[in-house]
Amino acid sequence: MRDGGNVLAVRLWAKASDETAFESCVRDHGQVVYRIAYSVLRNEQDAEDAAQETFLRALRSGRLKDVNDSRAWLARIAWRIALDHRRPEEVAIDAIAEPASQGLDAEDRMLQGERTELLRELIRSLPRDLQDVVTLSTVQELSGADVAAILGIPEASVRTRMHRARALMKEKLQAKLSGKAAERS
Amino acid sequence: MEEKLDRWLETALAEYADVHPPLGFEARTMARLREDKPRRGWIWELGFAVAAAAVFVMVIRVTVNRAIPADPPVITARIVVPQIQRVVVETSAPPARRVVERQDATRGVPIVASPVTPQEEAILRLVGNSRAQQLASLAVRHGDLTKESNQLQIQELNIPPVVKEEEQ
Numbered sequence: 001m002r003d004g005g006n007v008l009a010v011r012l013w014a015k016a017s018d019e020t021a022f023e024s025c026v027r028d029h030g031q032v033v034y035r036i037a038y039s040v041l042r043n044e045q046d047a048e049d050a051a052q053e054t055f056l057r058a059l060r061s062g063r064l065k066d067v068n069d070s071r072a073w074l075a076r077i078a079w080r081i082a083l084d085h086r087r088p089e090e091v092a093i094d095a096i097a098e099p100a101s102q103g104l105d106a107e108d109r110m111l112q113g114e115r116t117e118l119l120r121e122l123i124r125s126l127p128r129d130l131q132d133v134v135t136l137s138t139v140q141e142l143s144g145a146d147v148a149a150i151l152g153i154p155e156a157s158v159r160t161r162m163h164r165a166r167a168l169m170k171e172k173l174q175a176k177l178s179g180k181a182a183e184r185s
Numbered sequence: 186m187e188e189k190l191d192r193w194l195e196t197a198l199a200e201y202a203d204v205h206p207p208l209g210f211e212a213r214t215m216a217r218l219r220e221d222k223p224r225r226g227w228i229w230e231l232g233f234a235v236a237a238a239a240v241f242v243m244v245i246r247v248t249v250n251r252a253i254p255a256d257p258p259v260i261t262a263r264i265v266v267p268q269i270q271r272v273v274v275e276t277s278a279p280p281a282r283r284v285v286e287r288q289d290a291t292r293g294v295p296i297v298a299s300p301v302t303p304q305e306e307a308i309l310r311l312v313g314n315s316r317a318q319q320l321a322s323l324a325v326r327h328g329d330l331t332k333e334s335n336q337l338q339i340q341e342l343n344i345p346p347v348v349k350e351e352e353q
Contacts, residue, residue: 019219022215022218023215026211026214026215026218027211030206030210030211030214031205031206034204034206034210035202035204035206038204039202039204044207048206048207048210048213048214051206051210051214052213052214052217052218055214055217056217056218056221059218059221060221112200115193115196115197115200116197116200116201118197119194119197119200119201120201137198138198138201139202140202166194169194170187170190170191170194173190173193173194174190
């Protein structure tokens with residue numbers, strides 16, 4: 001009876017410690033998981049669903065205690081889940097609402113939402129390998145090494161791809177703004 | 186122009202990355218995790234119960250269907266003891282040979298322990314019958330011997346007495 005009581009106590013303690021561990025895990029890594037999901041899905045509800053699914057999968061796998069770098073592990077899971085949840089959309093850069101004023105001087109008056117939307121479409125117009133790097137690089141908590149680990153590529157490749165992506169985005173942005181300016185004149 | 190584009194891009198990327206989870210995100214996530222836990226436990230318990238029931242049913246079926254060795258067959262065949270013919274002794278004719286019909290009814294019948302087996306009984310009867318037959322045959326022979334003995338001619342033998350040498 002006494003042994004049974006001890007076993008029960010140990011189980012209750014383990015259960016409680018599991019829950020505490022998961023609570024601290026959600027508290028520590030919830031934000032980065034959510035941001036990774038949001039960087040892909042760009043929708044609050046979808047991102048929250050994906051983040052919750054990430055933790056559920058981690059819980060179901062039962063390997064949270066065995067993983068050395070739980071943050072990187074959760075980041076990889078979140079990335080895969082977010083990609084699975086991503087809806088296919090047509091890339092239509094021309095369909096984006098034009099900035100309220102012409103020229104880059106007026107961009108300060110541009111609404112933040114519009115700018116963000118334009119950047120989103122610019123990112124989506126990139127080739128897939130560059131798109132992934134830019135998407136993950138926008139997550140504040142992730143370093144170049146983290147991005148490389150999630151994508152399974154060398155860190156140097158992350159830098160190279162980021163450089164190429166920026167160049168391409170600038171090129172497209174310039175072409176778009178120049179075209180619009182020419183139309184108006 | 187290049188510098189402005191860079192600046193625009195930096196600003197846009199910073200804004201793009203400025204994302205925060207909605208209020209109550211952690212609480213909702215923990216609630217969903219807690220909600221999932223008992224469900225998982227219930228599913229596991231149900232799975233174990235179904236597996237245990239399946240094993241139990243299989244064991245029962247195997248036990249029931251196991252071949253039960255059949256009891257040895259009870260043979261109710263009647264053992265027919267051959268009738269023994271009574272020997273009629275006739276002095277004029279040779280005694281009739283006792284004809285015993287061969288019966289195969291007892292073939293294959295297991296030997297059952299009893300005070301006197303049918304075979305033994307048959308032998309006893311045969312012996313008893315044989316004695317009478319022998320007597321009958323002796324009686325027949327006796328008649329014949331008397332006839333033969335009448336025909337015998339007895340001759341007397343003259344045997345000289347033995348004389349000792351010393352007496353001579």
